[in-house]
Amino acid sequence: MNYKLSHLQELEAESIYIIREVAAEFENPVMLYSIGKDSSVMVRLAEKAFAPGKVPFPLMHIDSKWKFKEMIQFRDEYAKKYGWNLIVESNMEAFKAGVGPFTHGSKVHTDLMKTQALLHALDKYKFDAAFGGARRDEEKSRAKERIFSFRDKFHQWDPKNQRPELWDIYNARIHKGESIRVFPLSNWTELDIWQYIRLENIPIVPLYFAKERPIVEIDGNLIMADDDRLPEKYRDQIRMRKVRFRTLGCWPLTGAVESDADTIEKIVEEMMTTTKSERTTRVIDFDQEASMEQKKREGYF
Amino acid sequence: MTTTENNKLSIVNSQLSIKEFLDRDEQKDLLRFLTAGSVDDGKSTLIGRLLFDSKKLYEDQLVALERDSKRMGNAGDHIDYALLLDGLKAEREQGITIDVAYRYFSTNNRKFIIADTPGHEQYTRNMITGGSTANLAIILVDARTGVITQTRRHTFLVSLLGIHHVVLAVNKMDLVGFDQKVFDAIVDEYMRFVRPLGISDVMCIPLSALDGDNVVEKSERTPWYTGPSLLNFLETVPIDLDRNYTDFRYPVQYVLRPNQNFRGFSGKVASGVVRKGDTVMALPSGKTSRVKSIVTYDGELDEAFPPQCVTLTLEDEIDISRGEMLVHPDNRPFASRDFEAMLVWMDEEPMDRSKQFYIKQTTHTTRAEVSAIEYKVNVNTMEHFEADHLELNEIGKVRISTARELFFDPYKTNKQTGSFILIDPITNNTSAVGMIINKLESTEAKAESGVITLNLPELGIAPEHYPAVERVCKEIGKQGVELRIIK
Numbered sequence: 001m002n003y004k005l006s007h008l009q010e011l012e013a014e015s016i017y018i019i020r021e022v023a024a025e026f027e028n029p030v031m032l033y034s035i036g037k038d039s040s041v042m043v044r045l046a047e048k049a050f051a052p053g054k055v056p057f058p059l060m061h062i063d064s065k066w067k068f069k070e071m072i073q074f075r076d077e078y079a080k081k082y083g084w085n086l087i088v089e090s091n092m093e094a095f096k097a098g099v100g101p102f103t104h105g106s107k108v109h110t111d112l113m114k115t116q117a118l119l120h121a122l123d124k125y126k127f128d129a130a131f132g133g134a135r136r137d138e139e140k141s142r143a144k145e146r147i148f149s150f151r152d153k154f155h156q157w158d159p160k161n162q163r164p165e166l167w168d169i170y171n172a173r174i175h176k177g178e179s180i181r182v183f184p185l186s187n188w189t190e191l192d193i194w195q196y197i198r199l200e201n202i203p204i205v206p207l208y209f210a211k212e213r214p215i216v217e218i219d220g221n222l223i224m225a226d227d228d229r230l231p232e233k234y235r236d237q238i239r240m241r242k243v244r245f246r247t248l249g250c251w252p253l254t255g256a257v258e259s260d261a262d263t264i265e266k267i268v269e270e271m272m273t274t275t276k277s278e279r280t281t282r283v284i285d286f287d288q289e290a291s292m293e294q295k296k297r298e299g300y301f
Numbered sequence: 302m303t304t305t306e307n308n309k310l311s312i313v314n315s316q317l318s319i320k321e322f323l324d325r326d327e328q329k330d331l332l333r334f335l336t337a338g339s340v341d342d343g344k345s346t347l348i349g350r351l352l353f354d355s356k357k358l359y360e361d362q363l364v365a366l367e368r369d370s371k372r373m374g375n376a377g378d379h380i381d382y383a384l385l386l387d388g389l390k391a392e393r394e395q396g397i398t399i400d401v402a403y404r405y406f407s408t409n410n411r412k413f414i415i416a417d418t419p420g421h422e423q424y425t426r427n428m429i430t431g432g433s434t435a436n437l438a439i440i441l442v443d444a445r446t447g448v449i450t451q452t453r454r455h456t457f458l459v460s461l462l463g464i465h466h467v468v469l470a471v472n473k474m475d476l477v478g479f480d481q482k483v484f485d486a487i488v489d490e491y492m493r494f495v496r497p498l499g500i501s502d503v504m505c506i507p508l509s510a511l512d513g514d515n516v517v518e519k520s521e522r523t524p525w526y527t528g529p530s531l532l533n534f535l536e537t538v539p540i541d542l543d544r545n546y547t548d549f550r551y552p553v554q555y556v557l558r559p560n561q562n563f564r565g566f567s568g569k570v571a572s573g574v575v576r577k578g579d580t581v582m583a584l585p586s587g588k589t590s591r592v593k594s595i596v597t598y599d600g601e602l603d604e605a606f607p608p609q610c611v612t613l614t615l616e617d618e619i620d621i622s623r624g625e626m627l628v629h630p631d632n633r634p635f636a637s638r639d640f641e642a643m644l645v646w647m648d649e650e651p652m653d654r655s656k657q658f659y660i661k662q663t664t665h666t667t668r669a670e671v672s673a674i675e676y677k678v679n680v681n682t683m684e685h686f687e688a689d690h691l692e693l694n695e696i697g698k699v700r701i702s703t704a705r706e707l708f709f710d711p712y713k714t715n716k717q718t719g720s721f722i723l724i725d726p727i728t729n730n731t732s733a734v735g736m737i738i739n740k741l742e743s744t745e746a747k748a749e750s751g752v753i754t755l756n757l758p759e760l761g762i763a764p765e766h767y768p769a770v771e772r773v774c775k776e777i778g779k780q781g782v783e784l785r786i787i788k
Contacts, residue, residue, distance in 0.1 A: 003606040007331035007412040016610040051598035053559030164647040166433035173729040269319040
């Protein structure tokens with residue numbers, strides 16, 4: 001008897017089961033798409049879950065208006081190629097008012113352009129379930145979150161009052177106005193994600209691969225000058241450096257790492273010999289103590 | 302390659318190319334385990350050491366840990382791993398673990414998922430949550446105190462969840478001078494207690510989590526101990542036989558109809574094996590057909606086994622909806638509206654016997670009530686008591702009656718079809734979880750269907766209204782009343 005699955009096959013099956021369960025139990029689900037590597041895997045798992053049919057829910061990207069240009073291009077090409085219904089939402093009011101990380105700081109920017117934009121979009125379309133690509137190994141507060149994570153009318157997470165979650169029997173019952181955030185990649189690690197991308201040939205944004213890029217050092221972070229909104233004072237400090245990104249977000253808030261890894265194999269090799277965890281390149285995690293937990297409580301993923 | 306080498310070293314030290322490494326690494330299997338015990342037993346230290354020795358702790362996490370250890374740690378000069386594991390603000394403030402936390406690490410031979418659960422009495426709920434998907438449980442005892450009430454409680458819960466493999470980790474052996482007599486006495490007492498609970502595989506290991514003895518490598522300080530180190534045991538314990546490959550059960554999760562020519566039934570193989578060409582029976586209708594194809598995104602398969610998620614197409618057009626089950630006609634589950642189960646109460650709100658709950662078992666939801674409580678178990682002494690209701694963290698043997706027939710097996714032989722949750726219809730909370738013991742009325746899977754059928758053409762409903770009718774039926778279905786539509 002050789003009925004054995006590798007860990008990746010087992011994780012894949014678990015995720016597909018979760019994704020189908022949401023499609024079956026909810027009226028109006030949506031898959032939140034950040035364009036990052038985890039999202040790319042999640043999207044592929046959704047395609048797998050309903051093959052040979054089409055995925056019965058849309059993708060939604062919350063565009064903070066400060067994403068890397070390459071991300072936006074990748075997003076549009078991917079959605080078109082694979083026939084996804086793509087929704088893009090932004091907090092246009094705040095954008096028009098000139099909100100941005102350089103002028104308002106990372107905290108205000110993230111709250112208005114990401115959290116508030118997301119909450120507004122969820123209300124606008126009345127989504128009752130929203131998939132997110134978060135993994136439990138990313139951050140301490142995420143390690144304690146359920147796969148089906150209940151949110152009240154105000155989209156808030158209450159870590160002390162989570163529904164028990166056993167076996168693979170997911171409780172999808174909610175009242176009107178409430179919703180569930182669903183994390184099908186909960187049990188994947190960063191290495192699993194890379195291995196799966198390699199194994200499945202999943203397209204990812206080229207920013208993950210090392211290349212000469214225009215870099216300026218801001219508060220110890222290697223920031224890429226992605227457009228002309230980089231404040232004047234930094235412009236003459238721009239240097240070409242061979243870097244890549246371990247995570248992708250708003251370009252002024254996402255630090256690059258110096259690297260020569262231009263293939264997935266090299267990325268994995270680099271990852272295994274690295275001494276820093278992946279979120280160190282995220283500026284927002286260091287804003288305040290327990291900052292991710294706080295953001296999650298307020299409705300950010 | 303020895304177990305102490307971590308991934309990082311294996312690349313640096315060996316001649317393995319990264320590609321070869323990945324090709325091999327991708328084939329590792331997955332072991333999920335639960336750790337039970339309190340902070341006092343050194344549980345956090347043990348987990349911290351497993352993560353540390355497999356290099357899953359990054360430099361920035363270590364720096365933060367050292368900083369926090371000095372500021373608010375409880376481990377003296379040592380690094381207080383509890384600070385790393387207790388993620389939530391309230392937990393750090395109160396020095397307790399509130400909820401199940403999941404940790405991930407891997408060695409050259411296996412990937413691991415740890416469900417780390419707190420040991421306090423009031424957290425039976427959490428341990429049950431963390432243990433439901435575990436292949437193995439590590440139960441920690443302090444060598445100085447030996448088997449205590451908490452040890453018994455944890456072991457009882459582990460047996461209730463049907464976890465096949467248990468490691469009794471006798472920790473803090475350094476504090477009893479690595480005395481074999483102390484270890485033997487604890488093992489003796491534990492084995493006497495564990496035997497009647499029917500846990501098939503029990504491994505007892507003398508440890509010092511703080512100093513690392515027998516955690517990753519065999520310790521020289523316990524020459525009398527001939528068994529494996531903890532990590533070595535975790536890496537080698539066989540788990541592929543823990544699944545049920547005998548009784549084919551396929552709860553339909555989603556009906557896939559991308560076009561007129563394709564009608565597939567998506568689901569997970571809950572147990573057993575299904576092959577192309579197999580004759581299968583749909584429950585509750587009793588109609589049979591043959592498996593035409595086993596479809597996946599990556600191509601068709603000849604057979605599927607648990608926990609694979611696939612889509613089955615059948616030779617004949619039979620109407621099957623979500624919540625129904627495909628089985629082999631000569632190997633059917635129980636079909637009944639009444640059964641006995643062990644029930645764990647998970648809700649702050651005590652059980653209200655007059656309440657009708659939703660019951661979710663496999664992909665099927667219907668209404669249910671607790672028709673009788675046979676007894677309540679004292680989880681510390683295993684004694685049985687009479688009870689008329691259950692409260693948070695209480696466990697009892699109950700009888701459940703459901704509005705519609707369920708298709709199930711005893712939890713002992715089939716975790717997938719023998720487990721269920723009860724959902725409060727008002728708060729929507731998961732109020733209780735249960736493990737089915739047996740059916741109460743002897744009814745083999747019935748052929749005739751009790752489902753209300755709406756034949757839309759016969760009822761004179763125009764096709765343009767079909768989507769609206771389907772929406773309403775889906776809504777009613779959520780209330781536990783199932784309607785079948787013929788178009």
